[in-house]
Amino acid sequence: MKLLHVLFSVCLFAFFALPACSLAGEPLRWFMQPEGVQGSRTPYGDNALAARRVQAGDAGIYYEVYGEGRPVFVLHGGGVGSSYELGAIIDELRDAWRVVVVSSRGHGRSELGKEPFSFEQMAADMHAVMQAEAKEPAPVLGFSAGAYAALSLAARHPGDVERIVAIGAGTLEPGFFPAGMAVADLEQADRAYVAQMRRLMPEPERLQDFLTRFMAFWHGASAGKDLFAKVPCPVLLVAGDEDDHAPVRTVLEAHQLLPCSRLCIVPKAWHACFLDNFPVTWAAVRQFLAAPAADLQGSKKVPANSAR
Numbered sequence: 001m002k003l004l005h006v007l008f009s010v011c012l013f014a015f016f017a018l019p020a021c022s023l024a025g026e027p028l029r030w031f032m033q034p035e036g037v038q039g040s041r042t043p044y045g046d047n048a049l050a051a052r053r054v055q056a057g058d059a060g061i062y063y064e065v066y067g068e069g070r071p072v073f074v075l076h077g078g079g080v081g082s083s084y085e086l087g088a089i090i091d092e093l094r095d096a097w098r099v100v101v102v103s104s105r106g107h108g109r110s111e112l113g114k115e116p117f118s119f120e121q122m123a124a125d126m127h128a129v130m131q132a133e134a135k136e137p138a139p140v141l142g143f144s145a146g147a148y149a150a151l152s153l154a155a156r157h158p159g160d161v162e163r164i165v166a167i168g169a170g171t172l173e174p175g176f177f178p179a180g181m182a183v184a185d186l187e188q189a190d191r192a193y194v195a196q197m198r199r200l201m202p203e204p205e206r207l208q209d210f211l212t213r214f215m216a217f218w219h220g221a222s223a224g225k226d227l228f229a230k231v232p233c234p235v236l237l238v239a240g241d242e243d244d245h246a247p248v249r250t251v252l253e254a255h256q257l258l259p260c261s262r263l264c265i266v267p268k269a270w271h272a273c274f275l276d277n278f279p280v281t282w283a284a285v286r287q288f289l290a291a292p293a294a295d296l297q298g299s300k301k302v303p304a305n306s307a308r
Contacts, residue, residue: 040087059113067094078145117217170250240269
């Protein structure tokens with residue numbers, strides 16, 4: 001009996017020591033993941049043991065659920081974004097929360113459908129997941145395009161979003177992002193990740209169609225007062241000080257426009273600040289999510305230090 005206990009313990013240790021592999025046996029990675037860098041041991045975005053689906057318009061949206069407690073919804077970035085990229089944050093969240101990890105339309109195992117991309121459409125997809133998994137207002141954590149989707153969701157369904165962590169999102173003008181993206185160019189940058197995209201997609205033959213449609217939307221996307229001023233819930237804006245997708249200036253502008261917001265600028269960090277400086281990013285996220293709702297007054301908005 002003692003021998004069986006030892007063998008079970010060894011097998012259990014070996015299981016949890018494995019790299020992040022999906023049930024298909026392929027190790028997961030995020031886009032441009034550096035050599036020698038390890039991600040989460042959980043294959044977020046490709047884990048059939050935690051998988052669920054909901055129909056949103058003309059697309060089936062794939063998501064996974066982890067942990068116990070109050071729900072918190074997590075939405076990754078767009079284009080080459082993935083749930084696995086946010087693995088370190090999800091690993092921490094699931095210790096105290098019931099974490100609903102959503103794959104955005106056209107990303108991962110979610111269907112692409114035929115509807116055009118827009119922040120409104122992304123919010124509608126998220127709302128479908130929230131209706132299936134939450135019985136009361138819940139926090140949402142979004143990164144990049146996922147952050148704009150969370151803000152759009154709160155503006156359109158204010159009674160369903162309790163608070164938002166928006167990582168890498170500021171004011172946005174049309175034309176800031178390029179209008180197109182070719183599969184061949186992505187393969188030159190990270191061939192293994194493109195192969196992973198194809199493997200996960202329900203319709204891998206539509207990969208170029210997805211990139212073309214998403215980047216056309218992203219090229220024309222805008223976010224300003226019409227969006228931010230309509231978000232009533234508390235928002236924590238998090239951005240890296242070297243972010244070139246949501247430059248700090250644009251994040252400060254969003255902070256001024258939001259009715260109730262706080263701000264964390266992560267030092268020596270790029271757009272994915274949670275990858276470049278996880279301790280600072282997680283400390284801000286944890287404090288904000290753990291705070292009682294009554295304590296979430298926004299920071300005082302000081303527009304300038306001039307006497308005028």
